[in-house]
Amino acid sequence: MMVTTNKVPTTARAKAKTHLAATGSTRRAKASSGGGLGRETRRNTRAATPSRQVVCRGVSNLHEGDSQVHYSKRSPKDRIVITGMGVASCYGQDTSVFYDSLLAGKSGVRKLDDMFDTSGLAVTFAAPCSDDVFSTEGYIDRKNARRQDKVIKLCITTGKKSLEDAGLVGEELEKLDKARCGCLVGSGIGGMTFFEKNVHTYYNRGPTKVSPFFIPYIIPNMPSAMLAMDVGFMGPNYSVSTACATANYCYHLAARHIRNGDADLMLVGGTEAPVNPIALAGFHACRALSTSNEDPAAASRPWDKNRNGFVMGEGCGTLVMESLEHAQARGANILAEYLGGAVTCDAHHMTEPREDGFGVRSCMELAMADAGIEREEVNYINAHATSTPLGDVAEVAAIKKVFSDTSHLKMNATKSMTGHALGAAGGLEAVACVKAIETGLLHPTINLLDCEESIDIDTCAGEKKEHQVTAAMSNSFGFGGHNSVCIFGPYKE
Structure with a gap:
């Protein structure tokens, strides 16, 4: 057509x-x-x-x-560097453990019987950030930890760990001009578990039993807002909600705030906690999820001919982004540089990508233009690669239009192990990109046993690869036709 x-x-x-x-x-x-x-x-x-x-x-x-x-x-005021990272995932809440697990090819996908009743569900597995690997201890007081929706708890805990990683604790945190520090942590859905719980309460116990926190805890802006309240950041603060492209939109917009002079430092990322019965039922109803209940760990198989849908994941990934000038002035340890990014829209279909890849292609092109780099400098792509029949090949087709020569490229699919964390996916994958730059190692794409013939780019299938990253492109695309691309690179003076 x-x-x-x-x-x-x-x-x-x-x-x-x-x-x-x-x-x-x-x-x-x-x-x-x-x-x-x-x-x-x-x-x-x-x-x-x-x-x-x-x-x-x-x-x-x-x-x-x-x-x-x-x-x-760009001057040092306009160059943006990464000085801290935080993560909450199916592997836990330590960035080194997170990346070591990816390098080892460890799947975080498992059965959910111990979390809730799955007997009536068509999909009974996911990659949850469960209580055995995630804790709010030391970051959220016990009363709030009991009542807050998980999407908020993931954000606050991970955001504070990012600040710790950036050396911004205690006196160092208080030295910041907090009017020039902002929070931009998005969520594709918001507090879905709290929403589900209170809908049950309404129908089973009546309207007077609905929690007074019902509205505040379900709206997507609240994780970022409550994080800002806890750390005192009074600069730009809001939430983006562009489905699975959310976190990359946040990085892109945070960079603009810094370059426009609105802020010196931004705490940025994506948070999502959708592993619950209603989310699994809903995504299955729109035919997005894999139904490979017999072998959950092998269900997420990007680019494999036998893929049949994505696996639900959850978590949070945050970065501390600041101007190079600000980072140097406080003597920060610089992990990587945010080079540039872009956002576009397919304007095509609610859930399916454009067959010609126009929106995705233009987003990658504009991201490289914003970064001020030649396409040959991009030698690693952390692909969106959700394991859906149409999406996987459409993304690679667009990549091959942008990079006429792909011999220097390597790409992998983090979601083969973490599942698809929706609005938080780009947050987890940004951490993976920075760790790849830091370690010189790319994690494998697991479960890729019979690759599509059209995909002739090195996908790191089944094994990690040594690779000195010159520029890492992180792709995230969401329902509604939202496209977002961010490019990270090693910091060079």
């Missing part, structure tokens, strides 16, 4: 992209002058400032014949 799109005039698109690249310097110029600057004055101001020199390079644009994409050489 032929799909048409509304074309934006070339000159308008070029001006828009140039404007986005120059927004940070323009806003600072306006603030210092007390008023707006004319177009010619702004151009001369940028040209006279070496750290903000505007340059351009060609990319494979959205439509043939489009003009080049512009970006700015």
Whole structure:
């Protein structure tokens, strides 16, 4: 079927992209002058400032014949580095244990009989962040730990662990200008377990027994808000909810806040706790989940010819993102650099990707333009790769359109072991990308026994690979046609 799109005039698109690249310097110029600057004055101001020199390079644009994409050489105020990480997953809540488990090819998928009654469900397994591997001890007081929805507990605990990893505890945390520190932790669904519990209460015990925390604990903005309350961050704070693309949207937007001068430091990621009966029933109803109940650990099999749907996962992944200038001023240990990102929309179907891969392709192209790198510099892709029949091959088809030569590329599928953590997936995978940069090792893609013929990129099938990452591309795509791509790289002075 032929799909048409509304074309934006070339000159308008070029001006828009140039404007986005120059927004940070323009806003600072306006603030210092007390008023707006004319177009010619702004151009001369940028040209006279070496750290903000505007340059351009060609990319494979959205439509043939489009003009080049512009970006700015970035000053330390505009460069964004990762100084801390936190994770909650089916392996626990330590980033080293998380990545060591991935490197070992350990599946976190298991039966759920010990968590709730699965007798009436068509899908009886998932990759939960269960009580035996996750604890709020030392991070949330006991009263709140008893009553909060899990999606909030995952966020607060993981966010605080990220700050610890960044050396921001005690006196060091209090030294921060908290009015210039923000939280942006998204969730695709919000407090689903608390929602389910109180719906049962309403019908079985009556409306007066519904919890007074019902609304606050189910809305998706509350994890980020409550994290900010606990650590005192008063800068930008909100939640993005773009299904499985959520966490990458958060990283992309947090970077913009820092580059626009809204914040010096952002605590960013995705949180999700959907392993409960109603979520499993709902995703099964829309034919998204694998039903391989006889062998749960082998159910998530990205790119394998016998894949039959994704496996539900849950957890939280957060990063401390700050301007290089701010990180250097406080003597922070820099783990990696956030190079750039992009978001686009398929505008096609509620749950299925575009067959031509247009939205995914353009998102990868724009992310590289934002990062200011050539495509040859990207040598690792942490793929979205959920294990769905259409999605897996559509993503690879788009990758092959972007990278005409894929011989230098390696890619893997974290979800083959962690399942699909929906809004938190990009958070877990961002941690995996930073650890890959740090260790020089890529984790395997497990359960890939009979690969699709069209996939001729090295998928790290069945074994970890030594690989010095020059730039890691993390892909996340969500229901509704939401596409998001983030690029991380090793920090270089």
